[in-house]
Amino acid sequence: MSGPVIGIDLGGTNTLACIMDAKGNLVARTHRNTDARRGPEAVMDTIAEASRAACEEADVDLETIAAIGVAVCGAVDHEAGIVLKTGALDWTDIPLSKGLHQRLGRPVVLENDVNAAAWGEYRHGAGKGARGMLAAWVGTGIGGGIVLDGHLFHGPCGTAGELGQTMADTTGTEPRILEAIASRTGMRNLAAERAGEHAGSSLLEAVHGDVDSIGTHHIAEAFKSGDPLAIEIASIAASVLGSALANCITLLSIDTIVVGGGMTEELGEPWLDLVRARFREDVFPPQAGEWCSIVRTALEADAGLVGAAMLATDKA
Numbered sequence: 476m477s478g479p480v481i482g483i484d485l486g487g488t489n490t491l492a493c494i495m496d497a498k499g500n501l502v503a504r505t506h507r508n509t510d511a512r513r514g515p516e517a518v519m520d521t522i523a524e525a526s527r528a529a530c531e532e533a534d535v536d537l538e539t540i541a542a543i544g545v546a547v548c549g550a551v552d553h554e555a556g557i558v559l560k561t562g563a564l565d566w567t568d569i570p571l572s573k574g575l576h577q578r579l580g581r582p583v584v585l586e587n588d589v590n591a592a593a594w595g596e597y598r599h600g601a602g603k604g605a606r607g608m609l610a611a612w613v614g615t616g617i618g619g620g621i622v623l624d625g626h627l628f629h630g631p632c633g634t635a636g637e638l639g640q641t642m643a644d645t646t647g648t649e650p651r652i653l654e655a656i657a658s659r660t661g662m663r664n665l666a667a668e669r670a671g672e673h674a675g676s677s678l679l680e681a682v683h684g685d686v687d688s689i690g691t692h693h694i695a696e697a698f699k700s701g702d703p704l705a706i707e708i709a710s711i712a713a714s715v716l717g718s719a720l721a722n723c724i725t726l727l728s729i730d731t732i733v734v735g736g737g738m739t740e741e742l743g744e745p746w747l748d749l750v751r752a753r754f755r756e757d758v759f760p761p762q763a764g765e766w767c768s769i770v771r772t773a774l775e776a777d778a779g780l781v782g783a784a785m786l787a788t789d790k791a
Contacts, residue, residue, distance in 0.1 A: 477791050478541040479533070481526050481581070482784030484588065485547045487511055487563025490518075492525040494533040495784035499599070503533035504780075511564040518564070519571065523578040542582040543575060544787030546591035546779040552633060556585045584790040586627075588779045590636060592772075593620025594627055595782030596733045600773035607729025611638055611720060612736035614691075617654035623729070638723070643715050653719050657712040659738050663689045665708040673704035695741035709746055717753025724767050725759045735772030747771060 479502075484491040486509060493504040505528045507521050522545075530537050549561020556572025558564070572583040586594075593602070593610035602608040602622065610620040619638030621628040628635050639654030655661050667686040670679055678697035682688045697705030720732055734747060747769065755764035774781050 478539050479535050480541050480784050480787035480791060481529065481543040482780050482782075482787060483522055483526070483543065483545040484591075484780040484783060485509065485518075485522065485545060485564075486588070487548060487561075490521055490525055491780050492522070492529045493780050493784060494529050494535055495781075495788070496533075499785075499788075501777075501781070501784070503529045503535075505529045505532065509564070511566075515564075515566055515569045515571075515574070519574040519578060522575060526579055537579065537581070540579075540581045541791030542584060542787040543579060544584050544586070544591070544783035544785070544790070545571065545575065546586055546588040546783040547571065548588045550634065551585050551587050553584070553586050553590075553629065554633070556583060558585070582790055584786050586783065586786055587618070587620070587636070589618030590620040590627055590629075591782035591786060592618075592735060592774075592778035593622055593636070593733070593782065594785055595774050595778040595780070596735070596772060597622045598785045599781055600778060601733045601770045602731050605729070605731035607727065608731045608733060609638075609720070609723055609727070609729060610636075610733045610735065611716070613658055613716070613734065613738040614736035615659050617658045617716075617736075621727070621729075623727075638719065641719060643719060653715065657716040657719075659691050659694070662694055662708045662712050662738075663687070665711055666694075666704060669704060669707060673707075676704040677702040678705045691737050691741050694738070695743075698742055698746065709742060710749055713746055713749035714753045717750040718757045720750070720769070721754045721757035721759075724754075724763055728763070730767050732767065732769045733772055734769060735775065735778055739771060740775055744771070 482493045490507045490509045505525045507525045548563045550559040558569040572585045575583045589612045596602040608622040612618045617639030619636040621636050643653040644651040681693050698709045
């Protein structure tokens, strides 16, 4: 590294900024509310202000920053530095790299948030030392990232890794993608479908019967307490996710899967064991169930931030 870098994790609710020094240590971090309703220009002003504040906290001059890495929750053209589409921010075709360069005067590299998280885990987390790595981030939706031959794999069209958008169920009248079943939103939908079969469920009691208000912590607490409805929906999600991951490894033959995101962190190892069990049933060849490891994120909520900073070091 030629100098310190700035990492940015831009979400629909929160904007995180950090300084990573030349040794790869996070030496400062700041937090701001994104408030995307103000529009892209105002959000870019906030990112710039948070970056300067992080520099001040780290006692680093902005002019010494080698590059800035930005992880964004949405589809991006990382080569052009454009946010193509993100529902969380309600942005379409926003030249984020150009806007931040104008404000901060430093080189900017842009990446999808789960791709950045994958890179963070590969360089500094649970995927370190992997020969090939797949990241699966389970939260409100499901995102993915792929590392092959020591590089993030984007594919010729730049959109590789969209695991949650793959088709998971075509048996019903309306086909469903993976994240419509196995994400927090998917589990909430499953709870709504099965609520009538589980009178007295602690999950339903926790939200006073308002299924739409079920959050990650509600599902996790009910799952850990043995609530039948929570166990049913979490098991369905784990089974569908495990099968999807098996398909990925059958196709790519890589040795490490890192699973992260809010649902994974809250549900923990018992839920991941269900994912692993279905994975071993479905992967080909069967031996892949032994040589491919499914592990939890090591960096957790910092994965995207660390990954963004590491992408900046690669650009510097």
